[in-house]
Amino acid sequence: MGNAPLCHSCHSDKGIRGKGSLQNLDKSPDYYGCEISKDPEPQSDSNTSFLRAARAGNIDKVLEYLKGGVDIATCNQNGLNALHLAAKEGHMGLVIELLEKGSVVNSATKKGNTALHIASLAGQEEVIKTLVKQGADINAQSQNGFTPLYMAAQENHLDVVRYLLENGSNQSTATESGFTPLHIAAHYGNVNVATLLLNRGAAVDFTARNGIIPLHVASKRGNTNMVRLLLDRGSQIDAKTRDGLTPLHCAARSGHDPAVELLLERGAPMLARTKNGLSPLHMSAQGDHVECVKHLLQHKAPVDDVTLDYLTALHVAAHCGHYRVTKLLLDKRANPNARALNGLSPLHMSAQGDHVECVKHLLQHKAPVDDVTLDYLTALHVAAHCGHYRVTKLLLDKRANPNARALNGFTPLHIACKKNRVKVMELLVKYGASIQAITESGLTPIHVAAFMGHLNIVLLLLQNGASPDVTNIRGETALHMAARAGQVEVVRCLLRNGALVDARAREDQTPLHIASRLGKTEIVQLLLQHMAHPDAATTNGYTPLHISAREGQVDVASVLLEAGASHSLATKKGFTPLHVAAKYGSLDVAKLLLQRRAPPDSSGKFLGLFICLTAAYSLLTLIYAVLFKPPLQNGLTPLHVAAHYDNQKVAMLLLEKGASPHSTAKNGYTPLHIAAKKNQMDIASTLLEYGAETNILTKQGVTPLHLASQEGHTDMVGLLLKKGANINVGTKTGLTSLHLAAQEDRVTVAENLAKHDANLDAQTKLGYTPVIVACHYGNIKMVNFLLQHSANVNAKTKNGYTPLHQAAQQGHTHIINTLLQHGAKPNAVTVNGNTALAIARRLGYISVVDTLKVVTEEVITTTTTVTEKHKLNVPETMTEVLEVSDEEGDDTMTGDGGEYLRAEDLKDLGDDSLPGQYLDGMNYLRFSLEGGRSESSDRSHTQSQGSYLRDSAMIEDMIAATNHQVSALAREPEKDSYRLSWCTENLDNVALSSSPIHSGFLVSFMVDARGGAMRGCRHNGLRIIIPPRKCTAPTRVTCRLVKRHRLATMPPMVEGEGLASRLIEVGPSGAQFLGISPKTTEDPVEKVIVGNSPVDYDVVGYEDCCSLSRKALVVLEEHRTTVSHRQLDNVCQVEIQFLASMRISSAKDIMEDGEGQDKLSQATGSLWCWQLKAEEETWELRSGRTACWGRLDAWQLSR
Template sequence: MYYIQNNVTPLHVASKWGNSAVVERLLAAGAQIECFTRDGLTPLHCAARSGHSQVIQLLLNSGANYSAKTRSGLTALHMAAQGDHPECAKLLILHGANVDDVTFDNLTALHVAAHCGSVKVAKILLDAHSDLDARARNGFTPLHIACKKNRIKVVELFLKHGCQVDIATESGLTPIHVAAFMGNTNIVVMLLKHNADPNAQTMHNETSLHLASRAGRIETVKLLLRNGAIVDAKSRGNQTCLHVASLLGNCELISILLQGGANVQTVTKDGHSALHVATKAGHDEAVKLLLESGAQCDVMTKSGFTPLHLAAKYSRLKPAELLIEAGAPLDIPGRNGLTPLHLASHYGSVNVVRALLDKGASTRQQTKNGYTPLHVAAQRCQVDVARQILKAKADPNAESRNGFTPLHLAAQDGSVEMVKLLLDYKAKVNARAKNGLTPMHLAAQEDSVKAAEVLFAAGAELDPTTKAGYTPLHTACHFGQINMLKFLISKGCNVNARTELGSSTLHLAAQQGHPQVIYTLLESGADPNLKNNSGWTAGHVAQHQHYLNIFEVLRRVTTSIESWEEIESYDEQVEGPMDAMIDQKQRQRMDKYESHRVSGIPRLELEKPDVMGEHPVTDTEDDQGEDSIDEGIAYPTGSSQYLQTKNSNEAFINGDGFRASGQLLKRVGQGSKEFGGSGSQNIGSIGDCGGLEWNFVPDNAPICRKPITSGFLVSFLVDARGGSMRASRHPGLRIMVPPSAASAPTRVTCRMLRPERTAAPPQLNDGEGLACRIIELGPHPCQFNSPVLLEIPHFAAIRGRQREIVILRSDDSETWKEHSLEATDQANLPEQGVNLEVDITLPKEN
């Protein structure tokens, strides 16, 4: 047998070109009749596709298999239908070819004839009783395909033979849906004459009018409206055709729908009117047309947005001007008190800000947490926006609910330009919040040396104290900000200043585990012999926190302690048997008053700095009321909350909302039906596992010891006691190592990597992209005796369409569950060695 490229034989070539004499000679010479090309074509396929009935007869007489299929499942009859060769089709059917034989996609020869417009073959197939309503894999019948390809003659033939005119696919598409979407008006007319339902709905409740509108088929829309299509029919999200047209900005289509009786005030399930949709998409002419048709510009969505809010958020200047001219309220408060000016300030819409201010928008309007538009601009480092607001006579010293000024927020962000701008407009450089924080404290917290230099040059105090007694130097030491530490020391700050609990800067650095800070403080004259109000030196604190390297450094320079052994026995006595003996009320009383002693050493009270704890302002989540929020940050134990810093740089701008960076994360849906409980609860606060109240009574068994709870920057050391370690830089990220999981002291590292810096980045499909960084855990390889739990904050839309933050946890990296929003110790006990069930599961995402 002689083959050429792709396994094509001489018999294939002769069959394709219809050379019956050569075919006959090849067959007589013993040519293999069932030879296949690389695509699975036989000589019979080639002859049928080209319409050579004489060659087909020769091949069939020689025993050719009329049921042979190509790689995609096509038979010779499919090929004859493709080329519309009726004689070939008759011949194959006469020799026994199955008229309803299907390809791997369940396509019959009639499907192929409908696709190619092969009317003659289609008639032969129907005369041979081919299934007129056969379904392909996607549910399409031959009529669906003919409607899609605009095969008018084929559609006439199918209708004449009595096909089901309203037959639907699994997704609910009928032939009239397909024809309307493709704009095949003549076929729509034919279907309507055969009583096709123009208001039939898909599984998404879309009618043929919806699909015609979505595709911009003007003539088809007119035809459907004349033949009984409901103009205000609503899809699953209560979206009408007018919403669809407004999204496209198709003014001609909008006019036709309005003339057909469309209600311009109809809103979707989320409360969006057509005016909202057109404004958000930035279609100026559509906005103008809707306003002229009577659309109301003060209607609010369920998220608390008017069309002007959306214009401000998405920087739609022309729609904003049109709305203002139409009388849209400028200072109407939306969700959490956000006005259009707040949103324009947050998203940096300078032109919209200018337009709002020119028409008299208030610069003093406050959100529920007391933020003015200037606060928002300062927090988001929108310098140009802030300049416009300040020119409009905004108060640079306006205070939020907790007493923070725009300068506080600018200092926290570290924006030198913003700090200078506010100072130029007479912002108070030493303004104090209600907890005593000054801008210098926040600059120290974020290691913003350049901002601190500007503040200092403007007369900022270097040693102001908060209610907890923290100076900026204490704050820098607590957060491990070495550059701010050096700056403050160079300006003469007291390295031995004390907090209200008597802690020095060394105590705080030892508590938080910052060795570089310890070295710098010691070199600058910090006294390691100082004791806090409980009688602990910095060395005691480091030993208690299990920072062994820091402890060794401090032990060598501390001269006031003769023996370090009693502090070691203290841990065992306090955290061992006594935890099992005292009840919950006793524990709370003892924690509060530090009333019990072991070996004469008081219980250690860890420092908690004053932080910016504002009530979160968001345009996506349900309002949480006026509940108080715990204030604390990034310390190992005790009641605490995380403050999102500029380093996290996660402004949570997703969907239709934002949560400004620097805001506390608070539980979503407090009053929703999906969640029980009462009061304000915070997702994943350290306080939930710091002073653990273990609600069980031990039987006659060894007393279980509480795991260590701490925070970490990049790595932490874990031993047989296990631990609950929370990332200081990335709120919500937590690693829980059960007791006895580590056979030996092990240093665990956790880094956030960018995709381009990974050796083996995750595989992505076409059109996909990473929305976050990659978490790298080490060491590798490392074997633990039991599963280690990882918790990661994640954006999801689990309960409805509002986006929210949920905590996903996994102990095998394959199966992820949603962490209980109650975040109590009871919910954490299974991962800490106590056998209780947690029945909250997270639905898998597509």
């Protein structure tokens, strides 16, 4: 015992079946990890000698060291002390002596192993008995949960196991992963130990954390006797792990034929499937276990059984290159044309792995050589992609089509060029592959090779007659592609071989534009050396210098200027390179342009004909641009642009170089106007330091203070006032800064203005004061502020409207109450003689009428009056905007944006190479058989077995991958793609205007004596019906959907208002229909409502109410509205009546059984938006007004 080789950790030879066993176990989470000793860490010589004496069992030496003062608990770097070493080596006398001298019997190493653990592992029975008698914890667990019983069972120490069991060892104590001593005994085939454990009550099917029972372990290890023992003791033969593995799966995957045969004889289910659908036959095929495959087939296993992704065993064998299993399965009539979920056949699989023998067997069994996947990929595509010369030649010899096109048009030659497979490429050309073949996007092989930078491929293609100037559907040549990808050598090669240096793609983009944008200085120099035109312009007038200025490519800009590029050329809309640099904050480019004497105050208004002389070949084009396409006359200077985009450093540079802070745009805006509107404080301060005028007026009389006040920029207002801004100056319509603050409810701005003696009662040309404006827009906080600061509550407009009239017209009850509290006169009349009450009554504001009628003196007259529509009185607004758009529609500076080929389209085999579906299929096979996860996990039902392998490392090889790995077909890591265009951005757009209103559908129908009708198709539930004999004359009725862009934020709304999601405009205005509204027909679905009102522009819509089974039928007549619940069959028919002046007085029967007490319906996405508020059973309906920006006030039901 003492002369045997020693363990590096505890220096014993006991119970260790070779170093490999320990290492394998140490990889497992359920293994007593041996504390490997390296050379001792720096310790005293006496301590080291003491431990060596203990290991050797030299009692005298040990006692001598102890007497010399050595601590008995001294241990090495792994925590092994003298007791551990003596116990491992079986030095009984020394163990007893150490215990008598005070050594702690349960002291543990760094991994938690006690002396009892170590003695059990080494099989030192006598030492074990002594330790137990001395109080050693017989169920102590080490770091990973191992007990002494687990150690003894692992090393097949039968007597030790027996002794431990007899002395109270609990064999149900599991490790962290749930494994018991029976699992470890099954793993190592220790039948005697397993028998003893079972006889002592071990659970034969004790389940570990991953669902693994001892039978799985024994089957995986191929321990037939152990399998037989466990089955005889009643182990469940069809037990499944968490991943669905049965014992037969485990034995089949490991290729243990006797165990497979035994399990089959005992009735193991052959058709059992894992979670991803793998059967035992798939497992055997993947492991190249011919005999196991034979046994399974002999027991009638279906030869074409499929996984969840329809992979057969033949797919698996072909993929792994197991030609013997492939031949066996084909001989057993496996289908060579079987298709996986993505259309992959076994031939695709074998071609991918360069498995020539498998390909031969498949072709001999009539597998179609040009069989395609769902993406029309043939095996030749796959072989070309992987660069497998032998398989490629074999397929071509078998007459595979070298010009087969995938779904996106890629041929095998395209793919070989993309992957730089030179030999395969030459072979394909030799067998007749077309070098001019094009994909769906017009790419030829030379496009692909140029983009990828494969110089050898490009040269070979050129030598074989490929044209360097052939274009794709976007007009791009190989030179465009190479420039975009930064392939310098390919660019040089193409130019030397006669490529057109100024080839124009869509929107007249040249390779120089692309290289300038991407900052490819070397390519720019190459192109210029080959006479590329430095001032070539795109359709929108962008030169390479414009583009380099946008991207901040100062080196490129310098090269272009050295080559004679003009810094004064303007785009179609009048932007020079300096404008572009100012917009994007390209400070270095701006410095360079100014050094080259670019005018700092250039407004881009004029494009001299002298420029044409510098570009003789494009003289006619430029003359046409000058004479017939004059640039934008907006007068913006670079300083305007820098101010708008808050590029302070560029603005400072421009001012230092002489840019005027007083320069005005076409409408009179100065840079200070823009800074004030955009709240660019730093820019504004700088402009003011350089003498910018605070009171300068635009053509409409707008000052910077107007703009800052309207936008609510308090700090900017303070700065301008500090610099002497005139607080009471008005626009041409008389609007002061306070008017604009009142309009937008900017109370903090108003406070600042009031502190500086702003005129609170200033009037516009129509006579509106700030308080009237605030009343119109429902700005209650502003109204309170102005009235508290003594604004005239009874001020009048030129039409005689007081704040009370204006609030009544708009239906703002809360403001009316405030005005009355501050002394507003309710009996004041307008020029037309209307009181506020009369206006509210005419417009149907019930709550306003209720408020005013108790304070207003009404005069009852008998004069017959004609009811007219109320003409709204609206205050002036500031409508001046600065339009600074440098684009017409989409930005096409570099071409057609989204349609341009992206870098990842080729590099990641995306749109224009092997489809992702194909790659997903390849990856799927790898996970389904080898574990792991991939990018295609969302497409594949196959789940990973990685967790099984990790969590049950004790049987780490159970479903391990074969050495024949799937070659790397996964997509390459995604990289930042080159931006090819700016189709969704504004290049030089200082957009200060609001979005226009866009219209939707437009429907019309004729109405005559027979009536007429319109029913909505796209907008279900909308219909307009004019009954017979109700139209005075033949009339065409039109119905148009009016809508706006989606709002980024909800606009301010007062109580009772909502936001309309659809607005319907109906015409002709003023049309008359005859008769009074009849009663509805009995059938509610076919109900027809007719009014005698003229056609107005508003049409009521519908919204679901209460639940999916109940719909709200909304019917509006001129004097009465009924809203009721009707049971309809999933259809909501809504009858529409044309409304006159929106005069609607009442509604009832809204409730059923008391439901919907708080909020019955909040419309979202219907034709109209309204809100119903419930109070008992009777309701009245009032309507709000439609504001000028397209908001529709809500329909509110209140008692």
